[in-house]
Amino acid sequence: MLGEPNSLSSFLVEGELTIVRFPHMNAFKKLPIVDSALPNLLALNFQDIANLVDKLGWPFYRTHQVLRWLYQHRAREIDSMSNLSKKDRDFLKTVATIIGIPAPTVMQSQDGTRKLLFSLENNLAIESVLIPDSKRLTLCVSTQVGCTVDCRFCLTGQMGLKRNLKAHEIVGQVMAAQDILEKGERITSLVFMGMGEPLANIDAVSEAVSRITNTQWGLGIPARRITISTAGFARRLKALAGLGVNVAVSLNATTNEQRDVLMPMVNKLNPLPELLEACRTYPLDRGKRLTFEYVLLSGENDSPEDAQRLTKLLRGIRCKINLIPFNEFPGSLFRRPPDEVIEKFQNVLRHHGLDVFLRESRGRDILGACGQLGKLPA
Numbered sequence: 001m002l003g004e005p006n007s008l009s010s011f012l013v014e015g016e017l018t019i020v021r022f023p024h025m026n027a028f029k030k031l032p033i034v035d036s037a038l039p040n041l042l043a044l045n046f047q048d049i050a051n052l053v054d055k056l057g058w059p060f061y062r063t064h065q066v067l068r069w070l071y072q073h074r075a076r077e078i079d080s081m082s083n084l085s086k087k088d089r090d091f092l093k094t095v096a097t098i099i100g101i102p103a104p105t106v107m108q109s110q111d112g113t114r115k116l117l118f119s120l121e122n123n124l125a126i127e128s129v130l131i132p133d134s135k136r137l138t139l140c141v142s143t144q145v146g147c148t149v150d151c152r153f154c155l156t157g158q159m160g161l162k163r164n165l166k167a168h169e170i171v172g173q174v175m176a177a178q179d180i181l182e183k184g185e186r187i188t189s190l191v192f193m194g195m196g197e198p199l200a201n202i203d204a205v206s207e208a209v210s211r212i213t214n215t216q217w218g219l220g221i222p223a224r225r226i227t228i229s230t231a232g233f234a235r236r237l238k239a240l241a242g243l244g245v246n247v248a249v250s251l252n253a254t255t256n257e258q259r260d261v262l263m264p265m266v267n268k269l270n271p272l273p274e275l276l277e278a279c280r281t282y283p284l285d286r287g288k289r290l291t292f293e294y295v296l297l298s299g300e301n302d303s304p305e306d307a308q309r310l311t312k313l314l315r316g317i318r319c320k321i322n323l324i325p326f327n328e329f330p331g332s333l334f335r336r337p338p339d340e341v342i343e344k345f346q347n348v349l350r351h352h353g354l355d356v357f358l359r360e361s362r363g364r365d366i367l368g369a370c371g372q373l374g375k376l377p378a
């Protein structure tokens with residue numbers, strides 16, 4: 001260790017790179033250059049980079065320059081930051097490095113959906129899914145390896161939680177997906193509906209959203225094009241309000257007992273009445289509404305009585321409903337309801353004036369659909 005730990009260590013965030021500490025500039029020059037021991041610029045937030053720029057004795061505007069290189073020009077090495085002098089680049093290289101998440105393996109579905117598989121360290125893997133339709137190209141990103149929650153109908157839930165993703169691993173999925181797009185393609189919407197529960201990793205998710213939405217130096221995807229889906233951590237719902245994103249709540253049941261069975265963990269922590277109250281009091285922006293997702297499970301939650309109850313539960317909440325017929329996976333305990341049952345369910349809701357959409361999941365042949373993330377197809 002060189003000298004006393006000082007404030008420079010404060011730019012080493014996200015718990016992974018707490019290595020180099022030095023009290024004054026000259027100490028930089030004495031450091032051996034060991035890339036893996038240097039802070040990863042992509043793992044630093046705005047303030048961390050500003051602190052680094054300050055410590056290097058550079059003017060503040062360099063903070064934006066460096067950030068633009070990382071997120072807009074996609075610099076993968078410090079040497080390509082061509083508006084820094086060679087001397088400054090060499091200097092920066094002695095204190096920091098750039099390590100993106102590894103390039104994904106891409107699986108193509110017959111319906112145009114592409115699944116991106118990212119191998120992380122320790123044999124861990126995450127997935128993102130690119131879903132085209134006639135108007136949009138949506139990227140579905142993961143927020144955890146596995147999931148904190150244990151919903152009975154979800155393959156990811158069966159994995160348990162391996163670990164939370166860091167902010168740069170969430171942003172990295174978007175950047176990697178943009179990198180594999182074909183000419184003329186552009187990601188138009190982003191949904192946090194991949195592996196994991198966003199509200200169980202809210203700090204990293206918030207930080208990722210700020211880098212993704214920033215127009216000055218970040219990816220510039222507007223917050224209104226982003227939807228964060230939660231299994232229903234009612235007490236944390238308000239944390240999403242400041243982000244300007246759309247909120248989707250996975251309701252999936254119409255009685256507390258039913259939800260206890262289908263989503264035991266989250267419903268024990270925040271029972272259905274508490275969740276609905278949090279939705280009712282959620283500070284929705286003008287013109288916005290909540291989305292409720294409802295996975296239709298044959299014989300479990302798909303009866304006309306369920307549909308009737310659902311209309312009552314949602315009364316007075318500005319919302320729309322996405323019905324998701326259950327996507328089966330090898331070993332799943334549930335079945336997709338027959339089409340006529342789905343239609344009947346939908347009609348009851350429509351009859352009560354609710355805005356209902358049927359979300360036919362895409363990418364089923366590559367296990368890229370909702371609730372199928374977590375295992376490779378055989």
Ligand code: SAH
Nearest residue numbers: 154193196197229230231250293327370371
């Ligand atoms: N953890 C968050 C976001 C990821 S899950 C959440 O639960 O909201 C995204 C959506 O997929 C949720 O609405 C969830 O209810 C749904 N889902 C999970 N497993 C499914 C399956 N096997 N078939 C259809 N939808 C599923």
Ligand code: SF4
Nearest residue numbers: 147149151154157231
């Ligand atoms: Fe986790 Fe969402 Fe799957 Fe539930 S549905 S286990 S919260 S990913």
